[in-house]
Amino acid sequence: MIDATILAVTENPSWLEFFWTKSRSVQGSRLVVTGSMEEACDLLSCTDARLIVVDWQDATVSSEQMDHLLWANSILAHPARVLVVAESYQWDHALSLFQMGVDDYIGVSEHSDQLRTIVDRLLVRTTTHSIRSAQPVSQVPRPVQDPLPLPAR
Numbered sequence: 001m002i003d004a005t006i007l008a009v010t011e012n013p014s015w016l017e018f019f020w021t022k023s024r025s026v027q028g029s030r031l032v033v034t035g036s037m038e039e040a041c042d043l044l045s046c047t048d049a050r051l052i053v054v055d056w057q058d059a060t061v062s063s064e065q066m067d068h069l070l071w072a073n074s075i076l077a078h079p080a081r082v083l084v085v086a087e088s089y090q091w092d093h094a095l096s097l098f099q100m101g102v103d104d105y106i107g108v109s110e111h112s113d114q115l116r117t118i119v120d121r122l123l124v125r126t127t128t129h130s131i132r133s134a135q136p137v138s139q140v141p142r143p144v145q146d147p148l149p150l151p152a153r
Contacts, residue, residue: 004123005030005047007080009040009069010055018108019053019085022115029123037065041072049080051122056086056093057108063096070101081122085115 006029010016020031032047034040040052052073054061066084073079081103086093089107097105104118111118 004050005032007040007043007047007049007052008033009037009052011035012055012057015055015057022112023119037061037069041069044072044076051119052080052082054084056084067100074101083118083122
């Protein structure tokens with residue numbers, strides 16, 4: 001069982017029904033729904049979301065709004081993973097979203113049957129980033145070096 005909160009950003013009830021039908025079998029997950037990116041930014045700190053899912057079906061979400069959401073998420077102690085769901089996969093959108101910091105981007109027309117697997121993977125994936133060490137710095141193994149010879153007296 002996964003104790004996780006999913007923050008969904010959408011104004012479309014049919015998209016929300018589709019998403020929750022595909023992903024609700026993730027045991028222990030809770031869904032918090034917001035209709036705007038601004039509200040999602042406000043809810044980030046109090047929901048402790050592990051996953052943010054953004055409905056990218058229509059052009060109501062701008063790049064600036066997405067950038068603001070990603071920034072607000074990045075300054076949290078435990079940032080959530082971000083999944084953007086579009087009607088169809090477009091490589092130019094994917095490139096810009098990945099450069100902005102989105103964890104995954106899928107097209108419903110291509111991957112609707114794999115949505116639950118993708119959500120599971122994003123919820124379970126560890127939050128340790130490669131730049132952050134899993135061990136305290138003092139315990140990170142250091143390469144062994146030959147000691148420098150002492151100067152002669």
